[in-house]
Amino acid sequence: MPAVETKGLAKQYGNICALDSLDLVVDRGELYGLLGPNGSGKTTTIEILTGQRIPTSGSVSVLDTDPVENPLDVRRSVGILPEREDPPSFLTPREYLQFVGDVRDISDIDARIEEWSGKLEFRGILDTLSTDLSEGERQRVMLAQVFIHEPELVFIDEPLVNLDPLMQAEVKDILTSYCEAGNTLFLSTHFMEVAEDLCTRVGIIADGELVTERDPQALEENGLLETFATEVGDREPVEAGRS
Known part of the structure; x- marks a missing residue:
């Protein structure tokens, strides 16, 4: 069974659609990155996956547990670091x-x-x-x-925020080693370099929709940036500078 799976996941705040029919599968042992601009639905996704928010519709499974029905069980079994x-x-x-x-x-x-x-x-x-x-x-x-x-599964929103370059390199090594040991990491970021350097697979999200998924290691230089530009078009650009 996957570490994380969602089907038709949606979240509505009044007239605002934060997530729109999100279908997502993260295999065990993956270092999966959700990449998108601010306001694209990244944080809402993590909050639903970790039992902090209730979706409007759809289903979700985290380590074979439904975080909507059993939020405390999920939070006990995973690691969580929200942004800020x-x-x-x-x-x-x-x-x-x-x-x-x-x-x-x-x-x-x-x-x-x-x-x-x-x-x-x-x-x-x-x-x-x-x-x-x-x-x-x-x-x-x-x-x-x-x-x-x-934990065997960790969720981190912007893992390298506020860290100096040397500590960023140390943390990248820790996260990579953690997954190489068979664990799963789900991170969200709006920094292109974080997704390219760390992730084994990247999902690009915009306006609450998962628009594509890519293996950044299989892309040519600047391939992830080009993919983002192609798939997201004239939406708010991702920040491409160093984090």
Whole structure:
């Protein structure tokens, strides 16, 4: 069974159609990217897949579970990082990750904190209040909470936001290794380079519709950009600069 599958998924907000009959299949072990301009339906898709929003119509399955009927079961079994999500300002990174460990019943949480704070290079600020951290440091802590319970499926909205170039390279390696180990990653982005560098398959979404899917590694240089321009036409352009 696929890690993620939707059929005819739609979401309406009054007269606004956020998603229009989205059919999507993400196989286990894929690093799948949903690429599109702001307002195209990427975040709405992730929120429905993770049980945070109820679709207007259609069906959805995440790890063989319906997130509409069983949202808590899905959220317990996956990792989730929304865009612009920060750790609580009144906790240190260590305290926050220990809280995550309690919620997720991780018996060796202290060892995992040491492991992930090392991988993401924030051991030196483990006991600093989160309100005193930079945006990049907070992003690294939030990435740690995604992986610390070793989920087989992770959803990340804009994974490289606020990270400096060196840390971006480290995070790219972590995400790639995670999928090479047999896990599945579903990310959304409006940065062309993120999709090209990371993803094994990219779905291009515009105005709530999945307009095409491509393997970026099988395309020639600038092929993904050309595909986007061809398929999306004169809609709002994707940001092609470095993230």
